[in-house]
Amino acid sequence: MVKKFEVEKDFHNARFDRWFKHKVLDIPQGLIEKIIRKNQAKVNGKKTKSSYRVQEKDIIEIFSIDKIKKTEKNLITQYIPSPTERDKYDDFIIENNENFIVINKPAGIAVQSGTKSFKNVVDTLRETRYFQDSKPYIVHRLDKETSGILIVAKTREYAQLFTSLFRIRKIHKIYLAVVYGEIPKDIKVLEDDLVLYEKERKIVQKATSYIRELKSTSEYSLLELRPITGRKHQLRKQLYNIGNSIIGDDKYYVKRGKNFIKSKNLMLHAYEIKFMINNVKYNFTANFNKEFKDFIIKKNLNIF
Numbered sequence: 416m417v418k419k420f421e422v423e424k425d426f427h428n429a430r431f432d433r434w435f436k437h438k439v440l441d442i443p444q445g446l447i448e449k450i451i452r453k454n455q456a457k458v459n460g461k462k463t464k465s466s467y468r469v470q471e472k473d474i475i476e477i478f479s480i481d482k483i484k485k486t487e488k489n490l491i492t493q494y495i496p497s498p499t500e501r502d503k504y505d506d507f508i509i510e511n512n513e514n515f516i517v518i519n520k521p522a523g524i525a526v527q528s529g530t531k532s533f534k535n536v537v538d539t540l541r542e543t544r545y546f547q548d549s550k551p552y553i554v555h556r557l558d559k560e561t562s563g564i565l566i567v568a569k570t571r572e573y574a575q576l577f578t579s580l581f582r583i584r585k586i587h588k589i590y591l592a593v594v595y596g597e598i599p600k601d602i603k604v605l606e607d608d609l610v611l612y613e614k615e616r617k618i619v620q621k622a623t624s625y626i627r628e629l630k631s632t633s634e635y636s637l638l639e640l641r642p643i644t645g646r647k648h649q650l651r652k653q654l655y656n657i658g659n660s661i662i663g664d665d666k667y668y669v670k671r672g673k674n675f676i677k678s679k680n681l682m683l684h685a686y687e688i689k690f691m692i693n694n695v696k697y698n699f700t701a702n703f704n705k706e707f708k709d710f711i712i713k714k715n716l717n718i719f
Contacts, residue, residue, distance in 0.1 A: 420474070
């Protein structure tokens with residue numbers, strides 16, 4: 416059995432293996448390479464490579480597609496939100512245009528589906544009216560428990576553009592965080608070598624963030640944070656490293672006395688984002704949620 420596909424504009428210049436995973440089957444890379452070696456995949460009638468950049472209107476033939484062995488990964492189903500949950504996203508929209516949307520992501524919802532998180536932002540947005548004629552492309556991430564600004568592209572072209580802007584650090588983000596204790600006055604920049612493990616491989620990544628105290632008491636501080644690099648759990652790790660862990664962080668925390676309050680909510684919020692596209696400046700802010708607002712008011716930290 417041969418199945419033919421025509422490459423759509425949205426996948427122009429994408430690698431063949433990436434196109435295959437999106438449009439045919441999401442299978443391991445090794446299996447895609449095997450299909451190519453056996454000449455079971457052709458582009459415009461010719462043998463291809465996994466690194467080939469597909470072009471709009473390319474005709475791709477996949478042979479014996481019914482015999483490709485599916486893995487458990489293929490069996491993961493898309494999260495389908497309820498109508499109420501789907502419509503609730505109207506309240507989260509900050510910006511909506513033909514190329515991207517900006518949402519105020521609520522805390523407690525993962526950006527994408529994972530082994531520990533089935534309910535997620537991407538699959539929910541896919542079912543909303545904002546993506547009737549397109550699909551959501553994630554261009555950056557927020558931790559599940561972090562609230563605030565999240566950009567979601569509507570086209571592959573804009574997804575690649577945002578990815579490039581993030582890579583060359585032309586997108587500027589501001590976070591707000593409430594931490595335990597006071598920040599030493601001489602600390603203006605956080606610079607660390609953060610350790611990340613991928614299976615058994617140890618990876619060390621340099622991380623830089625600017626830090627400014629907005630208001631503090633003897634027990635808590637409200638901070639403005641400007642990450643320059645974009646490492647996993649960067650702000651959470653860096654604040655832990657100086658002994659001022661974020662309230663509600665149950666992964667990176669310094670033990671405190673019994674008089675210090677605990678919170679079920681991570682007090683970290685992606686507050687503002689700025690960037691420029693085609694000489695047009697964009698600047699978006701996201702209001703923080705009720706839990707964050709109530710906490711800073713209760714602890715006499717509110718400046719807004």
